[in-house]
Amino acid sequence: MEGSQARSLLHEMFRAAIGSADPAQVLARHLPEPPKGRVIVVGAGKAAAAMARAVEVAWPGVDLSGVVVTRYGHAVPTTRIAVMEAAHPVPDAQGERAADRILAAVRGLGPDDLVLALISGGGSALMARPVDGVTLADKIAVNRLLLTSGAPISVMNQVRRRLSAVKGGKLALAAAPARVVTLAISDVPGDDPGTIASGPTVPDLTGDADLSSIVRDLGAGLPEAARRVLVAPPPTPSSFAFDYRLIATPMMALRAAAEVAERAGVHPLILGDALEGEARELGRIMAGMAQSCRTHGLPRPAPVVLLSGGETTVTLRTDTPGMGGRNTEFALALTLALDGAAGIHALAGDTDGIDGTEDAAGALVAPDTLARAAAAGLDPAAALRRHDSYPLFAALDDLVRTGPTLTNVNDFRAVLVA
Numbered sequence: 001m002e003g004s005q006a007r008s009l010l011h012e013m014f015r016a017a018i019g020s021a022d023p024a025q026v027l028a029r030h031l032p033e034p035p036k037g038r039v040i041v042v043g044a045g046k047a048a049a050a051m052a053r054a055v056e057v058a059w060p061g062v063d064l065s066g067v068v069v070t071r072y073g074h075a076v077p078t079t080r081i082a083v084m085e086a087a088h089p090v091p092d093a094q095g096e097r098a099a100d101r102i103l104a105a106v107r108g109l110g111p112d113d114l115v116l117a118l119i120s121g122g123g124s125a126l127m128a129r130p131v132d133g134v135t136l137a138d139k140i141a142v143n144r145l146l147l148t149s150g151a152p153i154s155v156m157n158q159v160r161r162r163l164s165a166v167k168g169g170k171l172a173l174a175a176a177p178a179r180v181v182t183l184a185i186s187d188v189p190g191d192d193p194g195t196i197a198s199g200p201t202v203p204d205l206t207g208d209a210d211l212s213s214i215v216r217d218l219g220a221g222l223p224e225a226a227r228r229v230l231v232a233p234p235p236t237p238s239s240f241a242f243d244y245r246l247i248a249t250p251m252m253a254l255r256a257a258a259e260v261a262e263r264a265g266v267h268p269l270i271l272g273d274a275l276e277g278e279a280r281e282l283g284r285i286m287a288g289m290a291q292s293c294r295t296h297g298l299p300r301p302a303p304v305v306l307l308s309g310g311e312t313t314v315t316l317r318t319d320t321p322g323m324g325g326r327n328t329e330f331a332l333a334l335t336l337a338l339d340g341a342a343g344i345h346a347l348a349g350d351t352d353g354i355d356g357t358e359d360a361a362g363a364l365v366a367p368d369t370l371a372r373a374a375a376a377g378l379d380p381a382a383a384l385r386r387h388d389s390y391p392l393f394a395a396l397d398d399l400v401r402t403g404p405t406l407t408n409v410n411d412f413r414a415v416l417v418a
Contacts, residue, residue, distance in 0.1 A: 001303065001418035003345070003366055009264050010347040010364065013257035013305070013414050014400070018351050020256035021185055021248035021407040023051040028058035030245045032181050037112030040178070041066030041081045042102045042171070044127045045120030045197055046074055046088070046352045047185050050406035052081040052118060066105055068118055069098035069126045074404045089357070090143050091128030096136050099129035099166050106171065109178035117171065117180060121187025121352065121408035123197025124157060129165040131229060138223040139163055145218045150315035152276060153188060155214055157198045158206050162230055167197070168204030169238045180242065186249040187352075187410040189274030189310045193244045202244060207237035249273070250309035253351060253409045257307055266303045266416065275310035275413075279326040280384060282312050283333030286415050290344045293417045302343065306415040314356075314387060322388025325356025327411055328399075331363040332389040334415070336380055340370050346415040349400045352408035358390050360399040362411075372396050 001009075019025065041055055041064055048068040053076050055064070067082040075083045086095035106115050130139045142163060146156045161168035172180045180201055188195040193202045211230045215222060222230075250273035258268035275282060289306060292298050312326045324332075327348040338344055349355065349362025373380050376395055383392045393399045 006345040006416055006418055007364060009261070009266070010345060010414055010416060013260045014347055014349055014412055016256040016260045017253035017409070017412045018402070018405050018407065020253045021351065021409045023047055023054040023407060026247050027051055027054040027183060030183055030247045031055070031058055032114070034059065034062045035112055035114040035179065037110060037114065039064035039114050039116060040105050040109065041068065041116045041118065042105055043068035043118030044098070044102070044123030044200070045185070045408065046071050046122040047120035047407040048118050048123070049074055049076045049078070049083045051120065051183065052083060053078050055116065055118070056080055067098070067101045069095065069102070071122055071126065074406055076406065086126045086128070088122045088125045089147060090140055091125045091136065093136060095126050095128035099127040102127060102171065103129065103166065103174050106175035106178065109175060111177045113178040115175045115178050115180045117182040117201045119182055119197045119200065120185040121197065121410065123200070124160050124167060127166045127200065130163055131165050134163055134225045134229060138226045141221065141223050142226050145221055148316050149217055150313050151214060151217065152313070153311050154195055157195050158209055158211060159214060159230065160198045161204050161207070162211065163226055164198065167200050168207060169199060169202055169240070171200035172202070172240065172242060173238060182242070182244045183247050184244060185407060185409060186246055187408045189276060191246055191249050202242050203238050203240060205237060208234040248407065248409055250409045253412060254307045254309055257412070257414065261305045266305050267300055268305050268307055269300050271306055271308040273309035275308045275312070277312060279312040279314050279330040280333035283330040284337040286413070287334050287337030290338070290415045290417050291341055294341070294343060302417040304417050308413045309410055311410050316387060318386060322383070322386045323358060323391055324387055324389035325350065325358055327355045327362035328389035328393055329384070329387060330413065331365050332380060332384050332392065335365050335369045336384060338365070340367055342367050343418045344415065345418070346413070347400060348411065348413045350411055351405060353402040353405040360390065361402045362400045363389070363393040364398045364400060369396065369398065
């Protein structure tokens with residue numbers, strides 16, 4: 001397979017993965033019957049605005065209102081549901097205001113009313129109302145510590161739920177006695193409803209977890225008000241019935257990409273939708289698997305594409321890190337480990353279109369990536385040490401740019417062995 005063909009196939013698989021989670025295509029078939037009473041639509045996440053518009057399109061004659069919050073730059077026009085924008089991944093005052101409006105919208109409802117909650121990845125940071133005694137500044141400081149801690153997303157969300165007035169089922173409790181139906185796009189390993197946006201509409205099954213170990217890991221920078229809440233005797237976990245409907249997931253995205261590969265005559269091997277760990281370590285592991293496919297035909301002979309999802313981690317090892325996210329870091333580590341191996345191409349990208357805080361979804365890898373970097377006077381190994389993958393791939397014109405996709409089923413990785 002020629003290099004241009006490989007790149008084209010990788011892009012097509014990535015587009016298919018994103019398309020499988022497009023609210024305009026998948027949301028309507030998951031809607032409940034309209035209720036006798038009012039319909040209040042609330043939501044949070046990178047896909048919240050696109051989901052709200054899809055509800056309006058699917059229910060043109062239904063009297064509905066509400067408010068959703070999405071990331072800056074991810075809003076779309078709506079007519080009946082208000083759309084707010086706030087910061088992600090570090091919350092801001094606009095996210096706090098959005099959480100207040102969402103809570104106000106669901107209070108005072110009756111048993112004949114319906115709250116339709118539209119939840120997607122990013123909602124945890126975007127609904128930023130802390131519990132009493134904790135300020136937004138405290139919450140922002142905690143969030144920054146979590147993002148650089150190397151803690152898995154499940155542990156991060158345990159902390160976020162404990163410090164939030166909305167997450168961990170508190171939004172659903174505020175809406176009682178109205179019926180709450182959640183339509184969710186999963187961006188987390190295992191599709192756990194309690195982890196997606198920190199579970200604002202489901203009981204918090206980890207509400208009584210001991211968080212002392214993560215408190216120690218976060219260190220002296222942890223605000224004292226947050227520390228008191230996190231080490232205090234945990235509240236009794238709430239318990240209530242809930243209606244939670246997953247409309248898109250990472251595995252659905254991988255299967256959509258696999259169908260594209262099969263049509264192109266390439267065998268897809270889905271390794272899983274919940275791969276975690278250090279991005280650079282996973283890059284090295286995937287390089288070894290790809291080389292085994294090419295050299296030994298194991299676990300599958302070429303042509304094969306190794307597909308995986310899940311959220312990796314970047315633990316910063318320098319006080320002055322460069323630019324880049326977990327997908328470009330994965331791609332750079334993969335590049336170095338492959339060391340110019342023939343016939344192996346790859347794409348790693350975040351399905352929301354933004355890798356970390358930069359303006360690219362991820363990056364492409366080719367057999368000649370290292371040679372082109374050397375010709376341009378770049379040092380890939382030094383860039384990896386500095387967590388500075390973005391500028392390197394930008395200089396090589398190998399960044400994957402989609403713009404905001406208005407959805408999010410987490411990371412997508414495809415390693416193509418031709």
